[in-house]
Amino acid sequence: MSIKLEDIKYTYMPGTPFEKVALSDLYLEIREGEILALIGPTGSGKTTLLQHINGLLRPDSGSVFIDGEELTKKNLFKIRQKIGYVFQYPEQQLFEETVFKDIAFGLNRLKLPEDEVRARVYDAARLVGVSENLLERSVFDLSGGEKRRVAICGVLVTKPKYLMLDEPASGLDPEGKNAMLRLLKTFRDAGITVIFVSHNMNDVAETADRVVVINDGRIERQGTPREIFTEHDFLSGIGLSVPDVTDFFRLLSERTGVEIPDIITLDEGYAYLRDVYSKGGIPS
Amino acid sequence: MMEANNFIEFHNVSFRYDSADSGDGEDGENVFAVSGIDFTVKQGEFVGILGRNGSGKSTLAKLMNALLIPTSGDVYVNGMNTRDASWLWEIRKSVGMIFQNPDNQIVASTVEDDVAFGLENLGVPREEMEPRINDALSVVGLADRRLKEPHYLSGGQKQRLAIAGILAMRPSCIVLDESTAMLDPKGRDRIISIVRELNLREKITIILITHHMDEVVDCDRLFIIDKGRIIKSGTPGEIFSDEETVVGAGLELPPVCELFQRLGLLGLRPGETVLTKEAGVEFLTGVR
Numbered sequence: 001m002s003i004k005l006e007d008i009k010y011t012y013m014p015g016t017p018f019e020k021v022a023l024s025d026l027y028l029e030i031r032e033g034e035i036l037a038l039i040g041p042t043g044s045g046k047t048t049l050l051q052h053i054n055g056l057l058r059p060d061s062g063s064v065f066i067d068g069e070e071l072t073k074k075n076l077f078k079i080r081q082k083i084g085y086v087f088q089y090p091e092q093q094l095f096e097e098t099v100f101k102d103i104a105f106g107l108n109r110l111k112l113p114e115d116e117v118r119a120r121v122y123d124a125a126r127l128v129g130v131s132e133n134l135l136e137r138s139v140f141d142l143s144g145g146e147k148r149r150v151a152i153c154g155v156l157v158t159k160p161k162y163l164m165l166d167e168p169a170s171g172l173d174p175e176g177k178n179a180m181l182r183l184l185k186t187f188r189d190a191g192i193t194v195i196f197v198s199h200n201m202n203d204v205a206e207t208a209d210r211v212v213v214i215n216d217g218r219i220e221r222q223g224t225p226r227e228i229f230t231e232h233d234f235l236s237g238i239g240l241s242v243p244d245v246t247d248f249f250r251l252l253s254e255r256t257g258v259e260i261p262d263i264i265t266l267d268e269g270y271a272y273l274r275d276v277y278s279k280g281g282i283p284s
Numbered sequence: 285m286m287e288a289n290n291f292i293e294f295h296n297v298s299f300r301y302d303s304a305d306s307g308d309g310e311d312g313e314n315v316f317a318v319s320g321i322d323f324t325v326k327q328g329e330f331v332g333i334l335g336r337n338g339s340g341k342s343t344l345a346k347l348m349n350a351l352l353i354p355t356s357g358d359v360y361v362n363g364m365n366t367r368d369a370s371w372l373w374e375i376r377k378s379v380g381m382i383f384q385n386p387d388n389q390i391v392a393s394t395v396e397d398d399v400a401f402g403l404e405n406l407g408v409p410r411e412e413m414e415p416r417i418n419d420a421l422s423v424v425g426l427a428d429r430r431l432k433e434p435h436y437l438s439g440g441q442k443q444r445l446a447i448a449g450i451l452a453m454r455p456s457c458i459v460l461d462e463s464t465a466m467l468d469p470k471g472r473d474r475i476i477s478i479v480r481e482l483n484l485r486e487k488i489t490i491i492l493i494t495h496h497m498d499e500v501v502d503c504d505r506l507f508i509i510d511k512g513r514i515i516k517s518g519t520p521g522e523i524f525s526d527e528e529t530v531v532g533a534g535l536e537l538p539p540v541c542e543l544f545q546r547l548g549l550l551g552l553r554p555g556e557t558v559l560t561k562e563a564g565v566e567f568l569t570g571v572r
Contacts, residue, residue, distance in 0.1 A: 144337030
């Protein structure tokens with residue numbers, strides 16, 4: 001099962017002087033069980049794309065299929081329950097008196113029995129690492145990273161099969177950011193398909209199974225992080241970059257003339273250098 | 285008294301938000317956002333401030349241009365005590381501040397009007413405004429967008445516009461409070477290289493608050509703040525060779541630095557760090 005977008009076209013404010021084609025010729029398949037990173041410069045259409053997947057926006061032409069079922073006005077409510085959508089800076093939307101109430105808020109309209117609500121809140125909190133003693137506290141007592149995890153819990157309680165997160169690590173300190181990236185893997189390992197938007201190429205290389213590059217409303221590349229991050233010139237041409245370690249080894253290779261395999265994570269970089277050293281250092 | 289070339293001085297500064305503004309502590313006691321802060325920034329220095337979310341970084345920034353006044357202790361900007369209301373406009377003019385969200389700092393309906401806004405408030409005569417606006421916009425690379433509506437700029441361009449608005453006021457110091465957090469890689473690089481240039485060429489004092497460690501490896505000095513206190517200060521080399529303190533404060537090493545720290549077993553001497561890609565290449569080719 002998967003999410004499929006077929007030949008999506010979407011134009012903002014059509015027929016006005018502000019008309020802008022936001023998405024065009026867009027085909028994409030998101031496979032169940034993967035972590036998919038969506039990268040692209042500001043204004044390239046990443047958020048517009050996410051909004052099509054959960055039906056917040058409807059394409060001018062083309063179709064969105066969720067597990068084989070085409071998204072229409074009629075089945076929107078039902079199908080949308082499969083898709084969790086965590087907006088950028090979701091903690092700005094926390095408002096309830098307690099952490100528990102905030103997490104449970106999204107369940108109100110489902111009219112679930114009280115013990116089911118409770119179980120879902122506790123499960124979600126456990127999954128993201130929000131400790132139980134925080135649940136009765138005010139959301140204002142939490143740190144930045146904790147608030148964001150609470151906001152994500154509020155989406156998780158609806159038990160989405162697919163979870164979309166728009167720049168989930170943006171604005172967090174390094175500790176909070178690293179915890180968030182580990183969390184994305186936790187979600188995947190718990191059977192939730194993860195789609196996330198990021199501007200941080202290091203994070204994408206360390207976390208994603210597959211990467212989609214969107215530019216000017218079109219998908220220009222898709223592949224494994226390794227396939228994508230070998231295309232340095234293409235990426236910098238559209239305002240993106242490669243991970244810092246990739247850039248470092250590229251520089252090392254240029255300066256020494258030594259051919260170095262594509263390295264995209266710190267672990268790979270370390271393994272490579274350790275290996276080189278065990279054989280007597282960088283050859284001259 | 286201030287030392288001659290100190291631009292900003294903090295003397296035992298503590299600050300506590302009113303209970304109306306922020307949450308009370310568990311037992312109804314207000315928590316100090318920063319406490320016992322003593323530090324100085326020299327004229328023309330490029331200083332980085334690091335710390336986890338909620339550590340007090342933004343409070344520190346707002347104390348630097350009298351957006352906040354200390355609960356106790358004193359802040360001097362170029363010799364002016366921020367408590368003294370008669371200096372307020374002089375202080376605001378000399379210390380410009382760029383915040384995190386590009387959309388919250390735009391006030392006018394065209395790019396040039398946005399830059400003019402600050403100048404009008406300062407009562408700068410019309411004929412002098414024109415060249416100042418031109419200069420400021422060309423420094424940040426927005427000269428060709430003068431008549432555009434800011435709404436159509438990208439996030440990075442909006443941050444550059446905010447910098448231009450401050451530059452036109454001819455500041456001595458710019459404080460950037462996580463101003464690159466919402467930008468894409470190119471937008472981020474652009475902001476960092478612009479402030480570096482301003483520091484080198486125009487000798488503008490820069491205070492850069494960030495969660496991106498790679499942005500601060502070229503700073504003159506770094507401060508780590510945690511729970512409202514400065515827990516460590518030093519050159520980037522001194523800071524990042526102390527991995528324990530860095531990680532303990534919720535931070536991390538810059539990526540290349542981390543690689544070499546792990547590689548330490550293979551030839552880095554204790555206290556030695558490799559901060560940049562260039563330095564890393566030099567280190568590896570030097571020891572071969």
